[in-house]
Amino acid sequence: MARDPSPVARQKARDDSDLAWARTRPPVGRRKPSKDRQAAATDSATVDVVDWLSENPDTIDRIQEIGDVLAGPVIKEIDKRFGGSKPRDSRRQLTNHFWCDLLVAVAEAIEKFSKAMDRIPEYVTTVILQSRKAEGRSVLLEALVGLAVRTAWEPIKSMIHTAGIEELQRTCRILAVLICPAPEDHKAVQDSALLPLAEEGMLETSRERLEQVFPADWVRRLREGLGEA
Structure with a gap:
């Protein structure tokens, strides 16, 4: 959609997200947002990301490159080591927010270990396992997570020299938002x-909606980040 020179599909996505937001307006006096309203807010944020990408084609290419790494070499290695006679069963375990977990953990690790790159795969593996445990998601073998992380990290690491650390972080964050099946249910992605991305101003249109549906602590951190900017 971001690659399409015509804005028609993007505008339709914007209109659909605006309509979903309007339809989920809570009754007067009700303070806690519904899941549908949270989903409408994160859908709106996704539309913001796609609009931003349509004006930044270089980032689209990097997102495609990282996506190809996950869908190609990483899956191939997992199938070889853990697929057995039923690789689809092994892959199915990874549809429960694993790939977006991996991407946001990589983005976080880049920031923490930009001067100690060799420690990143170990750190990413630990972050994923801890995050999944904290959010009550399905348990994955540490060896499987470690293999996926190491296989993904080598080509991602090479992009740092061509794209730079900040751009690579942004790329991982955007791809995590785009592929996450339900950002409203995934705290790590939030x-x-x-x-x-909201602090960066990329989600400017949807920032107010996100503030309405996410916890007060999230909103506080967003406003503090904007203040620092």
């Missing part, structure tokens, strides 16, 4: 992808 905190490590949507929050920094």
Whole structure:
């Protein structure tokens, strides 16, 4: 959609997200947002990301490159080591927010270990396992997570020299938002992808909606980040 020179599909996505937001307006006096309203807010943020990408084609190419790494070499290695006679079963385990977990953890690790790159795969593996445990998601073998991370990290690391650390972080965060099946249910994506993208101003149109549906602590951190900017 971002590659399409015509804005028609993007505008339709914008109109659909605006309509969903309007339809989920809570009754007067009700303070807690519904899941549908949270989903409408994060859908709006996704539309913001796609609009931004349509004006930044270089980032689209990097997103495609990282996506190809996950869908190619990483899946191939997992199938070889853990697929057995039923690789589809092994892959199915990874549809429960694993790939977006991996991307946001990589973005976080780049920031923390930009001067110690060799430690990043170990750190990313630990972050993924801890995050999944904290959010009550399906348990994955540490060896499987470690293999996926190491296989993904080598080509991603090489992009740092061509794209730079900040751009690579942004790329991982955007791809995490785009592929996450339900950002409104995925705290790691909210905190490590949507929050920094909102602070960066990329989600300007949807920022107010996100503030209405996410917890007060998330909103506080967003406003503090904007204040620092």
